[in-house]
Amino acid sequence: MMDILIKNLPILVVLCPLMTSLLVVLIPNIIFSWGLTTLSTFLTFLFSILLYQEIQIHSYISYAIGKWIPPIGIEYIIDKVAIIPIIIISGISFIATIFAYKIMPEEIEKKSVSKVYSLWLLAVAGLIGLVTTGDAFNLFVFLEISSLASVALVAMGAQKNKQALVAAYNYLIIGAVGATLYVIGVGLLYGITGTLNMADLTNRINDLNNNKALIAGFGFMIIGIMVKAAVFPLHIWLPRAYAYAPSAVSVLLAATATKASLYILARILFSVFENSENLINNTLFFVILPLSIIAMFAGTIMAIYEKDIKRLLAHSSVAQIGYITLAFSIGTKASIAAGFIHMFNHAIIKGGLFIAITSIGFYIKKRVTINNLSGLGRAMPITFFCFVLCSLSLAGLPLTAGFISKLYLIKASISSDGIWIAILILISSALSVVYLWKMIEVLWMREAKKIVINENPKIYLSLIIITFLNIYFGLDASLVVNGSFEAAEKLIGDLK
Amino acid sequence: MISIENFILITILVPLIVCVLTPFISKISILRDCLGPIGGVISSWGAFNIMRAALSNQSTNLEIIKIAEGISIGFKITPLGAIFGLVASFLWIFAAIYSIGYMKGNKEKNQTRFYTFYAMAIHAALCIAYAGDLLTLFIFYEVLTFSTYPLVTHKQNEIAQKAGRLYMSILVGSSVILLLPAIIWVWVATGSLEMSKNGVLDGKIDVAYTPLLLAMFVFGIGKAALIPLHKWLPAAMVAPTPVSALLHAVAVVKAGVFTMLIVLTNVFGTDLLAKTGASEWLIWLASFTLLATSIIAIYKDDLKARLAFSTISQLSYITLGGALATSMAIQGAALHIITHATGKITLFFVAGALYVGAKISKISDLNGHGTAAPLIFLSFFIGSLSIIGVPPMAGSWSKFYLMLGAADSNYIVVIAVFCISTMLNAFYLMEIPARAFFFKKERDINLKIPKLILIPTLITSVLTILLFFFIEPFQNLTSMMADKI
Numbered sequence: 001m002m003d004i005l006i007k008n009l010p011i012l013v014v015l016c017p018l019m020t021s022l023l024v025v026l027i028p029n030i031i032f033s034w035g036l037t038t039l040s041t042f043l044t045f046l047f048s049i050l051l052y053q054e055i056q057i058h059s060y061i062s063y064a065i066g067k068w069i070p071p072i073g074i075e076y077i078i079d080k081v082a083i084i085p086i087i088i089i090s091g092i093s094f095i096a097t098i099f100a101y102k103i104m105p106e107e108i109e110k111k112s113v114s115k116v117y118s119l120w121l122l123a124v125a126g127l128i129g130l131v132t133t134g135d136a137f138n139l140f141v142f143l144e145i146s147s148l149a150s151v152a153l154v155a156m157g158a159q160k161n162k163q164a165l166v167a168a169y170n171y172l173i174i175g176a177v178g179a180t181l182y183v184i185g186v187g188l189l190y191g192i193t194g195t196l197n198m199a200d201l202t203n204r205i206n207d208l209n210n211n212k213a214l215i216a217g218f219g220f221m222i223i224g225i226m227v228k229a230a231v232f233p234l235h236i237w238l239p240r241a242y243a244y245a246p247s248a249v250s251v252l253l254a255a256t257a258t259k260a261s262l263y264i265l266a267r268i269l270f271s272v273f274e275n276s277e278n279l280i281n282n283t284l285f286f287v288i289l290p291l292s293i294i295a296m297f298a299g300t301i302m303a304i305y306e307k308d309i310k311r312l313l314a315h316s317s318v319a320q321i322g323y324i325t326l327a328f329s330i331g332t333k334a335s336i337a338a339g340f341i342h343m344f345n346h347a348i349i350k351g352g353l354f355i356a357i358t359s360i361g362f363y364i365k366k367r368v369t370i371n372n373l374s375g376l377g378r379a380m381p382i383t384f385f386c387f388v389l390c391s392l393s394l395a396g397l398p399l400t401a402g403f404i405s406k407l408y409l410i411k412a413s414i415s416s417d418g419i420w421i422a423i424l425i426l427i428s429s430a431l432s433v434v435y436l437w438k439m440i441e442v443l444w445m446r447e448a449k450k451i452v453i454n455e456n457p458k459i460y461l462s463l464i465i466i467t468f469l470n471i472y473f474g475l476d477a478s479l480v481v482n483g484s485f486e487a488a489e490k491l492i493g494d495l496k
Numbered sequence: 497m498i499s500i501e502n503f504i505l506i507t508i509l510v511p512l513i514v515c516v517l518t519p520f521i522s523k524i525s526i527l528r529d530c531l532g533p534i535g536g537v538i539s540s541w542g543a544f545n546i547m548r549a550a551l552s553n554q555s556t557n558l559e560i561i562k563i564a565e566g567i568s569i570g571f572k573i574t575p576l577g578a579i580f581g582l583v584a585s586f587l588w589i590f591a592a593i594y595s596i597g598y599m600k601g602n603k604e605k606n607q608t609r610f611y612t613f614y615a616m617a618i619h620a621a622l623c624i625a626y627a628g629d630l631l632t633l634f635i636f637y638e639v640l641t642f643s644t645y646p647l648v649t650h651k652q653n654e655i656a657q658k659a660g661r662l663y664m665s666i667l668v669g670s671s672v673i674l675l676l677p678a679i680i681w682v683w684v685a686t687g688s689l690e691m692s693k694n695g696v697l698d699g700k701i702d703v704a705y706t707p708l709l710l711a712m713f714v715f716g717i718g719k720a721a722l723i724p725l726h727k728w729l730p731a732a733m734v735a736p737t738p739v740s741a742l743l744h745a746v747a748v749v750k751a752g753v754f755t756m757l758i759v760l761t762n763v764f765g766t767d768l769l770a771k772t773g774a775s776e777w778l779i780w781l782a783s784f785t786l787l788a789t790s791i792i793a794i795y796k797d798d799l800k801a802r803l804a805f806s807t808i809s810q811l812s813y814i815t816l817g818g819a820l821a822t823s824m825a826i827q828g829a830a831l832h833i834i835t836h837a838t839g840k841i842t843l844f845f846v847a848g849a850l851y852v853g854a855k856i857s858k859i860s861d862l863n864g865h866g867t868a869a870p871l872i873f874l875s876f877f878i879g880s881l882s883i884i885g886v887p888p889m890a891g892s893w894s895k896f897y898l899m900l901g902a903a904d905s906n907y908i909v910v911i912a913v914f915c916i917s918t919m920l921n922a923f924y925l926m927e928i929p930a931r932a933f934f935f936k937k938e939r940d941i942n943l944k945i946p947k948l949i950l951i952p953t954l955i956t957s958v959l960t961i962l963l964f965f966f967i968e969p970f971q972n973l974t975s976m977m978a979d980k981i
Contacts, residue, residue: 396672397642398635404563410677415684419677426673433668437661445649445657474563481564 009051010063010076013086014129016044017093021121024114030105033114034097040121041097044128045090048083055083059490062134070134071197077134081271081487084340085131085263088347092255093124099355099462100248103362107160107246116156120252123149130260136186136272137196139264140179143228146260147175150253154245161367167240174227174237182224188217198272206275218279221268229261231288231325232295235318239302242314247358250310254317255351259343262324266336269328270491281331288329293421295322296428303435309357309368312435313350316394319428320346326425327409333488335412340484342405345393345473349402352390352466359383359463363453370442377443379453382460384443386467391436393470396429400474404481500549501558504571507542507585508622510535515615522608532592532611539622540585543578546626550578551972557628566688569635570628574693574762575973576830580754581625583837584747588618590952591742594845597948598738601852610650610736614743616643621747624754629689630679630763633755634671637719640751641667647739648732659731666728667718675716678709682763691758693977695765706764706774713759714778719752720815721808723785729808733800737848740800745807745840750833753814757829760818761977766826775819782816783913785809790920797858799847802924803840809917810836810883816910817898823978825901830974831967832894835882838960839891842879843925845953846872852949854941859928864937866929869945873932875957880925882960885918890963893971 005012020040027033054061055078063076078086097120108116126146133139151172157164190196192213193204208214223234230238238258242250273280299319306312324346327339360376360383361368377384393400406429413421473480498506514535521527549556550573559570595614599607620640627633641664649660683689685700701709718725732744760769769775786809793805810832817829849872850856856865866873882889885896895914902910 392642398638403635406676407567407680410680411684414677414680419681422677422680423673426677430669430672433664433672437664441657441660445652475561477564477567478562 009047010061010078010132013044013047014125014132016040017121018125021118025118027114030113033117034101037117037121038097041094045094048086048090051078052083052087055080071195071200074138075134075197076132078132080490082131084344084483084487085259086128088259088344089127089256092347092351093252095462095466096248096252099251102458103247108156109159119149119152127256127260131263134198135196136198140183143179150257153249154241157244157246161244164244167244171237171241178224178227181220185217185220185224188213201272202274205273218273225261225265229258229265230318230321232291232298232318232322239311239314243308243311251351251354254354255347258321259347262343266328284329284331288325292322292326292329293424295319300428300431307370313353317350330413330416332416333492334415336491337484337488338408338412340487341408341480344480345401345405348466348469349390349394352470355463356383356387359459373442379451380455382455386463388440389467390470391440395433395436401470403474404477500554500556503542503545504558504626507539510539511615511619515612515619518612519608529596533589536589536592540589543582543585546573547578547582549573550575567631569632571626572628575977576757577625579830579970579973580750580833581622583834584621587742587746587841590956591738594949594952595738597946598848598852601946604736609646613643613646617743617747621751624751630691631689634679637671640748644743644748648735650736656734659734662731663728666725670716670718670725674712678712678716681709691762695763695768697764698768703772706772710774717752717755719748720756721749721811722781726808730801730804733804737844741841741844745844746837749807749811750837753811756815757818761826766821769821775821778819779816782812782819783910786812786913786917790917794924797860799857799859803843803847807840813898817901820901820905822901822904824897824904827974827978828894828897828901830977831897831970834970835890835894838956838963839879839882842875842953842956846876849945849949849953853945854943862931863935865943866932868943871954872945873929875953877929878957878960883925884921888964890960893967
């Protein structure tokens, strides 16, 4: 029994949420549908932990769907790289589901709650599928599944604020364009190599170095994925989508949605096209590096001038994605590892911040803007305390997870002679203190309005869990750091 | 027999325990208030034993948490750290007693929060003193900044908010943008975060880059308050006086100059500095800060503001001593950490006493009130003499060594700087007792100083005299520091 389970883990992490999403839609009861969703996300998380243990032993698992031998059939590949986003997505979606319990029925009509949970699981299945698949076209399928599910989820916010419809529409159109570009790229590659299997693609690209179709195909794929990963300036769908989605959905999307696409980006850059070194180096240096630096500053500055807190956090996400792509663009083992470290840490940081802000919104029954926060810190000490800790983690204060990201990022850029990159990163992160401090100051300093808020354990439980993770991974980061270094080594080998 | 590792743990953990306990016993205010002084006694007992261990040349490496491969939070004993640790923890006893009197006398709100973060700041300062490597130093440097923010903005009004912003933006900004990359640069260059008595950078870094790296460190350590990073210190004076006394005359600013000295001696090493002349510009910058802020101090009528500028000027003495990089100058700089601390804390205590007693904060309001509170003004007089450097006050020792150091390194101009600054010190500090005792009284006020404020003030002023006679153990420590060079 256990044996079969372990053998089928790579497919189970995708199938578990996918299948329950079909079941959940049939359950009209709010509590039961939530219970099933929680169970499903918990099982998915459990499976990914088991998968992690398997990876420590085998370091590479290939799973042929329906026993069709790759490269003919579709292959799922789990290795030390893929396991990082899988753990992030399954873990955060579990925490977000716990958080959804009280929040979701507040914002969504009773009869649509189970539909939302169904979409929720579908999105999770799509995101995990994106990571596990080793087939370039199957990847497109999952890309669409996760995008369409997320679009529908964002649109559900319309019951509270009609802006959500605009956000969802934007997300839909831009996402569809991105996916189309990606699939055009895949088509071109298929035309010249005759395969869709990624590992196979790697080998066949080997002797096609200056082929125009290859370069075009690469360009299409990369741009398509960059849209999904919200790399500046292709991020425009993101702030609205995060800001107007239902609260729990914002948490899920902010912490997980772009992580899978960032992983795909790394995989395409360093694994699929590893033999076209010139092409990759030029892309990294002339495209990704400058865009990332602009993203770091543009996102941060937008956040400083933003009044609506959810949008503020969304802008900050754009900047944080900039850190991750910047790390990739340096292209050394240490920097790619730093990218993965930050990918993990950013998920728990942003998850925590979104949970804190949306719970504040739940308590005050208003849209959370900077002016609405006045003096609330004293009315809700637990939420405020967690919010401050997560903010400090985002700012990269020592003893938090965010510091570890920053430390390795700076170290990687200094050791590849990029002291100026290091300084730019730090200036941008010092600027991020400005908007974080703006919120903390308002929460703490302004005169408190006379409102009494009873903090609800059902809401702050998940906040406390995720805040604890922020501190824990700041004090004992060896798991994340070692995992990321192994991932980076797997991705680029000992070449650099 | 308690092992030396445990003494380190006792010294740094006791303030943390006080910090954690305070909110839980906030209802019983007597117990809460007593925690500080008790913590101070235990902590300084530990610090005293650590100093004894440092004198007998014992060494230890204590790793508390291993964060990841090559990164850990660890502590060790250095002579300079032993001095700074003892100063911070010992003066905490008196500052804690003083705080009780001040907070009660002034009827401040949110006292529990105040005591909590106060202890937290002491914890951070002690962790800096015994930091085993550069990263531990940096981590607690930041913790110190963040834990003092609620203290600086204690009043929670518009002015406090503005001051808090300036405080955070200078201290966090400089340390994150410059200090952190400088530390990581050292890490990349030498392959470890270790510090050693003779410096670690010699031969590991291109000589052309040394002045740049040094500049990143110097301008990254905002707590040392060199021009143009000094503005946070006068701004921080909006905090209650016990904060200004212990934190902004002792713990925080001394953490800054301590870091500066550690970087100059244990990271760069005096040999490297002397060889490359990388620190020459720092001598001039420190001299300029020293004189400029002394002159500004003269024009400040607000007593705490004047003391703040005087502090900036005195901190530059220490930086200057480190930058001169001769054995004598470094000894003088290290001694100045103690002597200035005891002198300046007395002066701040007096400033707070006058505020609690009669809401006096301006120097021009002091005329003729000397007879109303002679002991307080006498304490101020003694503290001032020590800062000016008149024997038999402690401050004379450090100035003496600093001047010797300047002579050693043939910077005659620097000796002149010291002399001019001494005159300026005398000019702006002596005005206060002079006005109090010799000027005509303009109006009658009721100056009543609570005992809990008066006693710590007297004790610290007596300490400045005692230190003059019992400076030997500290001198041994500083010469141990210098010997290794």
